[in-house]
Amino acid sequence: MKFRSIIQLSILLLLTASGCGSLESGVIDTGFFNTGGTDDPRRLIGVAYNRMYKSNRIIGARNVLKRAIERSQKENDLYALAVSYNMMGYTYIQKEKDPNEAKKYYDKAIELIEHNEFDCELIHYYIGMALSEELLGIKDNSCSYEKKAQKTLTRIKYNFQNDVDGCEFGQKEIYIAEKRLSELSKHLSCK
Numbered sequence: 001m002k003f004r005s006i007i008q009l010s011i012l013l014l015l016t017a018s019g020c021g022s023l024e025s026g027v028i029d030t031g032f033f034n035t036g037g038t039d040d041p042r043r044l045i046g047v048a049y050n051r052m053y054k055s056n057r058i059i060g061a062r063n064v065l066k067r068a069i070e071r072s073q074k075e076n077d078l079y080a081l082a083v084s085y086n087m088m089g090y091t092y093i094q095k096e097k098d099p100n101e102a103k104k105y106y107d108k109a110i111e112l113i114e115h116n117e118f119d120c121e122l123i124h125y126y127i128g129m130a131l132s133e134e135l136l137g138i139k140d141n142s143c144s145y146e147k148k149a150q151k152t153l154t155r156i157k158y159n160f161q162n163d164v165d166g167c168e169f170g171q172k173e174i175y176i177a178e179k180r181l182s183e184l185s186k187h188l189s190c191k
Contacts, residue, residue, distance in 0.1 A: 143190035
């Protein structure tokens with residue numbers, strides 16, 4: 001079979017291989033024109049985010065997050081590493097309902113978060129820990145983490161209004177944390 005151009009070959013490869021094998025690993029993500037196929041840990045996190053939250057492809061997200069963790073460590077991007085650990089922990093809550101495996105990643109995340117004052121990531125950590133404790137059947141601990149997240153969000157919003165940096169991506173990141181926390185609060189129904 002002869003191909004007239006490299007584009008025809010690329011299209012054939014994409015059509016025959018999309019969604020399986022090495023394409024699922026994050027090396028090429030979902031296509032030639034996509035942001036996949038990158039070594040930038042922050043772009044890999046974006047690919048993982050889309051897979052996890054938009055496509056409900058938890059295993060695919062996990063594969064990309066493994067690469068993001070590796071690249072974040074290599075480039076010493078501590079923020080991307082903290083985000084990757086938090087997201088990886090959440091994959092174990094979402095897919096396997098395995099709080100013990102999730103906590104391994106949350107433990108790694110909290111070290112980076114506290115040492116570097118990644119305040120919005122701290123909220124995501126608290127959310128993950130609240131869900132982990134809920135899966136373990138420890139409602140009081142779950143509600144305690146929710147309260148810590150609420151307190152942190154209040155402080156971040158106050159600081160943001162007073163031009164004190166608290167989240168790397170500003171208002172957008174605060175909004176995402178606030179939305180996830182609101183969903184957690186409805187889910188847990190703590191008093």
